[in-house]
Amino acid sequence: MGWIYRRLNALFFLISIFCMAVTSQAQDVKIELGPDEIGENQTWTITITAANERLSNYGDFPDITGFQKRGTSSSSSTQIINGQISSSQSVTMSYVPTSQGTFTLKPFTINVNGKPISSQGKTIKVGGAVARQQRNDPFRSFFDHDPMDNFFNNDRKTEFLDVKEDAFLALTTDKREVYVGEGFTASLSFYVAEDNRAPLQFHDLGKQLGEILKKLKPENCWEENFNIENINGEPVSLGGKKYTQYKIYQAELYPLNAEPITFPSVGLEMIKYKVAKNPSFFGRNRQEDFKTFYSKPKSIKVRKLPPHPLKDQVAVGDYKLNEKLSTPNLETGQSFSYEFNIYGEGNISAINKPLVEGGENFDFYDPNVTQNINRRNNTVTGGKSFKYFGIPKEPGDYNMKDYFKWIYFNPKTESYDTLTSAKVVHVTGESKKNEHIQANDMGSFYDRINTESNNLKSTASFEWSKIFVNIFILAMLVISAIIIFKK
Incomplete structure (x- = not known):
């Protein structure tokens, strides 16, 4: 039986290697x-x-x-x-x-x-500008053409009626007033009531949406677009009435200044069918027509941040700190890594690196920066990580909060806050300050400054040598000219 176990072990080993190779x-x-x-x-x-x-x-x-x-x-x-x-x-x-x-x-x-x-x-x-492709039309499967329209040749006149639709286009925001840099969600949706009887269909939506967004997107905002790929109906309730919401645009917007944000009225052209007054099984029971639905204009008030020396530089949002230290015990001259990870809800792209002051005790180098952004549930969250490499120069116990801090404004508390480190490092060894000074030695030329005489010396001798050389050159030119003319 031993050879069976050996073969099974070999087989499992080959399978594990194959799986690792496939995974990699x-x-x-x-x-x-x-x-x-x-x-x-x-x-x-x-x-x-x-x-x-x-x-x-x-x-x-x-x-x-x-x-x-x-x-x-x-x-x-x-x-x-x-x-x-x-x-x-x-x-x-x-x-x-x-x-x-x-x-x-x-x-x-x-x-x-x-x-x-x-x-x-x-x-x-x-x-130049090009025509955009049409997006998926969720209404097409519901209000498609009559498959029997061309089956029989029906010459009789049909009277069509315009049925009143119960639908509208609306731009909505989750906030009416924000601070500079504070995010809010804006959505453009088409709503159709559950008891609507007028057949509707999207028409050339891709091209229309491109023109709509040119008018709709504010220039004084940073945009995080949710990029809606497919338009699907979602049941909602408005004022106790049931509707189907077709969301065609959604984004998180962050004001860049204190100017009010205005959304103008925009129009969306829909295909609206008239229905036959006396429908028949083989006849044409509807007629294509068009109607444009308009959204109402909307304005968002933007408030200035409270007074602060850094109010034009700080990020705005609800943030927390996650930090990592490679080791708390160090020796002077030994490099270490420290990661300052800011995460939460807000404009992640606008997060700047923390204020760092190494002083005489540390040398800190520019950080490696990584970020991740998540867009879900009508909010934008994520994090931005700053990974520093440092070298301690003096022995002692040091609180990293004395060297790393990040100031931001929290719109929920309407106050400024500071993220500071809770890490402590213990440094042992000899002082490295003198090595730093030697590394910046300017050379022997500057070392001789203190030993050289500082008495002024005349440069007149150099001026006489220049005059002599000029006279000699002029004389040679004259002699050369005389020889040429004699010949």
Whole structure:
């Protein structure tokens, strides 16, 4: 029986190696760039996709000359094929062209899940405006054409009636008043009552939505777009009445200044069918017509932040601190890592690095930055991590709160708050201050300053030598000229 166990063990070993190989190959992180050419009314994108692993963090997206960042969106998918499960997560940064022309995205690198992912860049050509593709139409399956319209040739006249619709277009926000930098959710939706009897259908929605958003999106706001891919009906209740909500746009907006945010009235053209007064089984029972639904204008009041020396620099939101220290026990000259992770609800992209003061006791280097943004349940949450590397120069016990602090404004408490470290490090060893001074030695030239005489010396001898040389050159030119003329 021993040979059976040996063969089984070998078989399990081969299977485990095969599974590890498959897993390592299945995990993949890549950067996808948008097309080579777009219209000036289109957006260009950079997408980070992580296959079969969680997209836990990522660095900043590059800036592109000729484009403005319009915000990020995220998505995830899971597939089960023949019992094999595969999943992917992605985050997309949208760029809006500022003018027509040809622009170059230089090669860049983004840290994704702690690993650098590189892209070779691309040349992007921005041309004139183009027509957008039509989105999925959720009404089409409900109000499609009569399949028997062309089966029989019906010449009789049919009278059609215009049925009053019970539907409307509305822009809604979850807040009426916000502080500068405080986020609020704006949604544009089409509502159809449960007892509506007028047949309705979306028409050329993609092209219409592009024009609507040009008017609707405020210029003085940073946008985190939820990027609605498919328009699906969702039952809601308004004033005790049941409706189906078709959400066509949703974004979290963050005011950049104290100017009021105004949303103008926008129109959405729908196909509205007239119905036959005397419907028949084989006849034409409806007639296509159009109606434009208009939203009501809306305004959001923006309040200035309370007085503070850093009110124009601080982030706004509800944040907390998560920190990591590689080791609390150090020796002078020994490097260590410290991670200052800010997370919570707010504009994650606007989070700046904390104030760091190393003083005479530490040397701190510029941090590695990673961030993750989640858009769900009508809110934007996430985190931004700053990983520092430092070197202690003096022995002693040090509170990291004396060196790292991050100030922000919390709109929920309407007050400023500070995230400070709770970590303590113990440093032993000899002082390294003198080594730092030696490393900045200016050289022997400056060492001789104190020993050299500071008496002034005349440079007249140098002036006489210049005059003598000039006379000699002039004499040679005269002699050369005389010889030439004699010949």
